[in-house]
Amino acid sequence: MKQIGVGLLGFGTVGAGVVEGLLSNRELLSQRLGVDIVLRKIADLDVTTDRGVEIPEGMLTTDAMSVIHDPEIQIIVELIGGTGIAKKFVLEAINSGKSVVTANKKLLAEYGGEIFGAAAEKQVDIYFGASVGGGIPIIRVLREGLSGNRIETIHGILNGTCNYILTRMEQEGLPFDEVLKAAQEAGYAEADPSLDIDGFDTAHKATILASLAYGFYVPLKSVEVEGIRNLSGIDVQYAAQFGYRIKLLATIKSGDGEVEVGVHPTLVPMNHMLASVNGVFNAAMIRGDLSGDTLYYGRGAGRAPTASTVIGDIGDIARNLTFGRPRYAQAVCTANTGKYQMRPAEKEVSRFYIRLMVSDRAGALATFTASLGRHGVSVLAATQKETISNVNNGFVPVVVLTHPATVEAVETALHEILVSGVVSEEPVKLRVL
Amino acid sequence: MKQIGVGLLGFGTVGAGVVEGLLSNRELLSQRLGVDIVLRKIADLDVTTDRGVEIPEGMLTTDAMSVIHDPEIQIIVELIGGTGIAKKFVLEAINSGKSVVTANKKLLAEYGGEIFGAAAEKQVDIYFGASVGGGIPIIRVLREGLSGNRIETIHGILNGTCNYILTRMEQEGLPFDEVLKAAQEAGYAEADPSLDIDGFDTAHKATILASLAYGFYVPLKSVEVEGIRNLSGIDVQYAAQFGYRIKLLATIKSGDGEVEVGVHPTLVPMNHMLASVNGVFNAAMIRGDLSGDTLYYGRGAGRAPTASTVIGDIGDIARNLTFGRPRYAQAVCTANTGKYQMRPAEKEVSRFYIRLMVSDRAGALATFTASLGRHGVSVLAATQKETISNVNNGFVPVVVLTHPATVEAVETALHEILVSGVVSEEPVKLRVL
Numbered sequence: 046m047k048q049i050g051v052g053l054l055g056f057g058t059v060g061a062g063v064v065e066g067l068l069s070n071r072e073l074l075s076q077r078l079g080v081d082i083v084l085r086k087i088a089d090l091d092v093t094t095d096r097g098v099e100i101p102e103g104m105l106t107t108d109a110m111s112v113i114h115d116p117e118i119q120i121i122v123e124l125i126g127g128t129g130i131a132k133k134f135v136l137e138a139i140n141s142g143k144s145v146v147t148a149n150k151k152l153l154a155e156y157g158g159e160i161f162g163a164a165a166e167k168q169v170d171i172y173f174g175a176s177v178g179g180g181i182p183i184i185r186v187l188r189e190g191l192s193g194n195r196i197e198t199i200h201g202i203l204n205g206t207c208n209y210i211l212t213r214m215e216q217e218g219l220p221f222d223e224v225l226k227a228a229q230e231a232g233y234a235e236a237d238p239s240l241d242i243d244g245f246d247t248a249h250k251a252t253i254l255a256s257l258a259y260g261f262y263v264p265l266k267s268v269e270v271e272g273i274r275n276l277s278g279i280d281v282q283y284a285a286q287f288g289y290r291i292k293l294l295a296t297i298k299s300g301d302g303e304v305e306v307g308v309h310p311t312l313v314p315m316n317h318m319l320a321s322v323n324g325v326f327n328a329a330m331i332r333g334d335l336s337g338d339t340l341y342y343g344r345g346a347g348r349a350p351t352a353s354t355v356i357g358d359i360g361d362i363a364r365n366l367t368f369g370r371p372r373y374a375q376a377v378c379t380a381n382t383g384k385y386q387m388r389p390a391e392k393e394v395s396r397f398y399i400r401l402m403v404s405d406r407a408g409a410l411a412t413f414t415a416s417l418g419r420h421g422v423s424v425l426a427a428t429q430k431e432t433i434s435n436v437n438n439g440f441v442p443v444v445v446l447t448h449p450a451t452v453e454a455v456e457t458a459l460h461e462i463l464v465s466g467v468v469s470e471e472p473v474k475l476r477v478l
Numbered sequence: 479m480k481q482i483g484v485g486l487l488g489f490g491t492v493g494a495g496v497v498e499g500l501l502s503n504r505e506l507l508s509q510r511l512g513v514d515i516v517l518r519k520i521a522d523l524d525v526t527t528d529r530g531v532e533i534p535e536g537m538l539t540t541d542a543m544s545v546i547h548d549p550e551i552q553i554i555v556e557l558i559g560g561t562g563i564a565k566k567f568v569l570e571a572i573n574s575g576k577s578v579v580t581a582n583k584k585l586l587a588e589y590g591g592e593i594f595g596a597a598a599e600k601q602v603d604i605y606f607g608a609s610v611g612g613g614i615p616i617i618r619v620l621r622e623g624l625s626g627n628r629i630e631t632i633h634g635i636l637n638g639t640c641n642y643i644l645t646r647m648e649q650e651g652l653p654f655d656e657v658l659k660a661a662q663e664a665g666y667a668e669a670d671p672s673l674d675i676d677g678f679d680t681a682h683k684a685t686i687l688a689s690l691a692y693g694f695y696v697p698l699k700s701v702e703v704e705g706i707r708n709l710s711g712i713d714v715q716y717a718a719q720f721g722y723r724i725k726l727l728a729t730i731k732s733g734d735g736e737v738e739v740g741v742h743p744t745l746v747p748m749n750h751m752l753a754s755v756n757g758v759f760n761a762a763m764i765r766g767d768l769s770g771d772t773l774y775y776g777r778g779a780g781r782a783p784t785a786s787t788v789i790g791d792i793g794d795i796a797r798n799l800t801f802g803r804p805r806y807a808q809a810v811c812t813a814n815t816g817k818y819q820m821r822p823a824e825k826e827v828s829r830f831y832i833r834l835m836v837s838d839r840a841g842a843l844a845t846f847t848a849s850l851g852r853h854g855v856s857v858l859a860a861t862q863k864e865t866i867s868n869v870n871n872g873f874v875p876v877v878v879l880t881h882p883a884t885v886e887a888v889e890t891a892l893h894e895i896l897v898s899g900v901v902s903e904e905p906v907k908l909r910v911l
Contacts, residue, residue, distance in 0.1 A: 062768070066626050066768050067626075070626055070627070070628065070767075070768075073628065074625065074626060076693060077621070077625050077693070078625060079805070174623070180766075180768070180769040180770060180772060181769075181772055182619050182622075182623030182624070182772075185618070185619070185622060185623045186615050186618070186619065186623075188510070189615075189618060189622075189790060189793070189794065190607070190615030190618045190619075190787065190790045191615070191786065191790065192507065192510050192511060192789070192790050192793045193499050193500075193503055193507060193785070193786055193789030193790055193792075193793060194503070194786055195503065195506065260509060260510070316754075318751075318754055318755075318775060321749075321751055321754045322751075328773075333613075333786060334503075334782075335495070335499050335503075335613070335782040335783065335785050335786035335789070336613040336614075336776060336777070336782070336783050336786035336787075337613060337776065337777045337780075337782065337783050338776060338777070339613060339614055339615075339774070339775060339776035339777075340761075340773070340774070340775035340776065341772070341773070341774060341775075342751060342772060342773035342774075342775070343769060343770065343771060343772035343773065344769070344770045344771075344772075347770075349767075349768040349769070349770065350768065350769050350770050352626070352768050353624065353626055353627055353766060353768035353769035354623065354769075356625070356626030356768070357622060357623045357624065357625050357626055359626075360622070360625045360626060361622065364805060365801070365802065368798070368802045368803055368804075368805050369798065369801045369802010369803060370801055370802060371801075372512070372797060372801050
C-alpha cells in the first residue's frame with residue numbers, strides 16, 4: 046500500500062487531537078482509503094509541554110521549514126492560526142509543491158485570494174474543512190455533495206460561544222453580561238471575547254461559505270457584521286412571546302446576480318430546525334435549487350471534532366495523490382463566472398423585529414406604523430400592552446414584526462420616529478428568519 | 479476541458495430530475511468540477527410519455543445495452559429500481575468497465591456483496607449516495623468526511639412516509655389507519671404501503687449505512703425489523719406525557735467487536751434534534767469517536783432532491799476519471815477487518831417503554847415491577863393513574879420506562895406477566911433512545 050507522509054505545523058489543542066487520531070485510527074484509515082497515512086514530523090516552538098499524546102522520539106521539532114521541505118512529506122497541516130507566520134508557512138508549502146490542510150478561517154477570509162491563487166498556480170490541493178463548523182463536514186458537502194445545485198441560501202449558527210450565551214440568556218432569563226462572565230469562567234469564552242461576540246469569527250466563516258457557494262472570493266469588508274454584545278434580555282423575552290428564538294446567524298443569499306452576506310442576531314421560529322440548536326453546537330441550513338433545505342449539525346469547535354474534519358481532509362488529499370493528482374480545481378474561486386456582485390447592505394430584504402420605547406400616549410404606535418407604511422414597510426404583528434420590564438418615565442415598549450422590507454426603508458422610518466421625539470432611546474432592530 | 483459521457487437507465491421521476499439538473503446546471507458543474515459532464519443517452523421502455531423536460535432528438539432509446547456499451551459513455555446511472563433487470567444492467571456496466579451511479583437501495587441491500595465485488599474486481603467506481611437519505615449527503619459524509627472516525631452509533635429517520643404518518647398521529651391525535659389513508663390520498667404513501675410502514679425500506683437503508691460504517695457487508699436477514707403498522711395512538715400520547723416523540727428509527731451500534739442493526743418505533747426525547755424532524759423529512763445522527771454527534775437533515779425522497787445527490791455522485795466519478803482513476807477502494811466492504819460480527823438480537827441493550835393493560839387491583843404494578851427486577855431490569859418511571867383511553871373490563875393501562883436492559887431480560891419478564899393472567903392483552907414494548 047502506498048504511503049503518504051504528513052507534517053504538522055502547530056502542536057496545540059487541535060494539533061494534539063490530529064496526532065492522536067492519526068496514530069490511533071491509522072489502520073482503520075488505511076483500510077477505508079486504500080492508502081497508508083503516516084505522520085512524519087511535528088513543528089512547534091514549544092517542544093516540552095506534555096500534550097497528553099505519546100509521539101515517537103525525534104518527531105517533534107522547532108524547525109517548521111525542515112518539516113515543509115521534508116521530501117517524505119507530501120501534506121502539510123497548518124494548525125498555528127492567525128495571519129502571521131501561518132501565512133508564510135502555508136505559502137511556502139504551496140510553493141514547494143506540497144498540498145495543504147488548514148483550519149485557519151482568519152487566514153482564508155483575509156488572504157484567501159492570494160492563497161488559493163498560489164495553490165491553483167502550483168496545482169496543489171488546499172483543503173480547509175475545519176475552518177467552518179469544526180466537526181461538521183459543511184464545506185465538503187457544499188463543494189461536493191451539493192455540487193449540482195445552485196445555492197439559494199445558507200443560514201448558519203457558526204459560533205459556539207455566542208450560541209451558548211444566547212441559549213442561557215433565553216433558558217435562564219439572564220442578562221448578557223452575566224452569562225458572558227459565566228461562559229468565560231467555564232472556558233466557553235475567551236478573556237477577550239470580541240472576536241466571538243462581536244460576530245467577526247462568524248463573518249470569517251461566512252465569507253468562506255459564500256466564496257464556495259458562488260465561486261468568487263467574497264471580501265470580508267463587504268460583510269455587514271452585527272454581534273450580540275448589545276442584545277437585551279427584553280428582546281429575548283419578546284421574541285419568545287412571538288414564538289421565536291434569537292440566534293447569531295450568518296446569512297448568505299443570492300438573487301438577480303447579487304450575493305449578500307451578513308452576520309446578525311436573528312429571530313428564528315421555534316419550530317425551525319435551527320431553533321433547536323442549543324449550547325455550543327453549530328449548524329448550517331443550506332438550500333439548493335435541487336436539494337431543497339438540508340441541515341448539518343454538530344460540534345463547531347473542540348479538539349476531537351476539529352481533528353475529525355482535519356483528518357477527513359488529509360484522507361482526501363492522500364487519495365487524490367494515490368489515485369490521481371491534486372484537484373486544485375476544487376478551491377474557492379474556481380467557478381467564478383463574473384456574474385455575481387455583492388448586494389449593497391441597504392438593499393437587503395428581510396423581515397424585521399423592531400422595539401421602540403415610546404411615550405405612553407395615544408397614537409404613538411399609530412404614528413410609528415404610519416411612518417413604516419409611508420416607506421412601504423407593512424406590519425405583520427405588533428404588541429404594546431404586554432410589558433415585561435418596568436416602565437420608565439412614561440415610556441413603554443412597543444414591538445413590531447414587519448413583512449419583508451429593505452434595510453433602507455426600515456432605517457428611514459426608524460430615523461423619522463427617532464427625530465419625532467416620541468421615543469426615548471435608539472430603536473432596537475433585529476432580523477427575522 | 480475534458481468531457482465525461484453519462485448514460486441514464488430509467489427515465490422516471492428521479493431520472494427526469496437528473497436530466498433536468500444535468501442540462502440546466504451543466505455550465506455551473508463544469509466550473510465547479512473542472513470537467514464537462516455530458517448527458518449522451520437515456521434508455522427507457524417508454525419513449526413517448528412527456529416527462530416535462532426537453533431532451534435532444536435521438537437521445538432516448540429503448541435499448542439499454544446500446545447505452546451501456548456506447549464508447550462515449552463512461553458513467554452509467556441506474557434509476558430503474560428493483561432487483562431484476564436493474565441488477566443485470568448494473569453488472570453488465572461494471573463488467574464493461576463503466577463506473578456506476580445507482581439510487582437502488584434494495585439492489586445494494588440484497589446483492590451488495592456481488593455488486594461491490596464485481597466493481598472491485600473491474601476497478602470501477604460505484605456510487606450510491608441517493609440510496610439513503612435522498613437529497614441528504616449522508617453516505618458521502620460517512621465514507622469521506624468522517625473517514626477518520628470509528629463510528630459508534632447511527633440513528634436515522636430514513637423513511638418519509640412513516641415520519642409523515644407518525645407526525646400527524648402525534649400532532650392531530652389521529653389513529654394510524656386514518657392517517658395512512660390520508661397519506662395514500664395525498665400521494666405520500668403507496669397503495670401497497672408495506673415496504674414503508676413495515677420498516678423494510680428503512681432496513682434496506684440501514685444495512686447500507688452499517689456496511690459503510692463497519693466495513694463489511696451486513697446481510698439484510700441479520701436486521702431485526704419492526705414497523706409502525708400496529709402502533710397505537712395511546713402509546714403516542716403516553717410517550718408525549720413522558721416527554722418523548724415516537725419515530726421509526728434505524729439504529730446501528732457497535733461495541734465489543736459486535737454490530738447491531740435494527741429498525742424499531744422508538745421514543746425520542748423531545749429536546750433531541752431527531753425529535754424536531756417532522757413530516758416527510760429524513761435525518762441521521764452519526765456519532766464518531768472524534769466528531770461526537772453530528773446530524774444531517776433534509777428531504778429523503780422526491781425528484782429534485784434525489785437528483786441533487788445523483789448528480790453529486792456523477793460529479794465525483796467524473797473528477798475521479800479526469801484527475802486520476804476510479805477509487806473503487808471506497809466501496810462498501812473495503813475496510814473489512816474481520817473483527818466484527820453481528821450481535822444476536824436478544825443480546826441488544828436498550829431502554830424500553832412498556833405498556834400493559836393490567837387488572838385494576840392493588841399489586842398488579844408491584845407484581846410486574848418485581849418480575850422486571852428479578853430479571854435485572856430496573857424501572858426509571860412508571861404511571862398507572864393517568865388513563866387516556868377508556869378503561870375496559872377493569873383493565874387499566876400501566877406504563878413503565880426502564881433503565882437500559884437486554885431484550886432477553888425484558889422479554890422474559892413480559893412473558894412471566896403475560897402467563898400470570900394479570901394482563902388482558904399482549905404487552906406493548908417500544909425502545910427508548
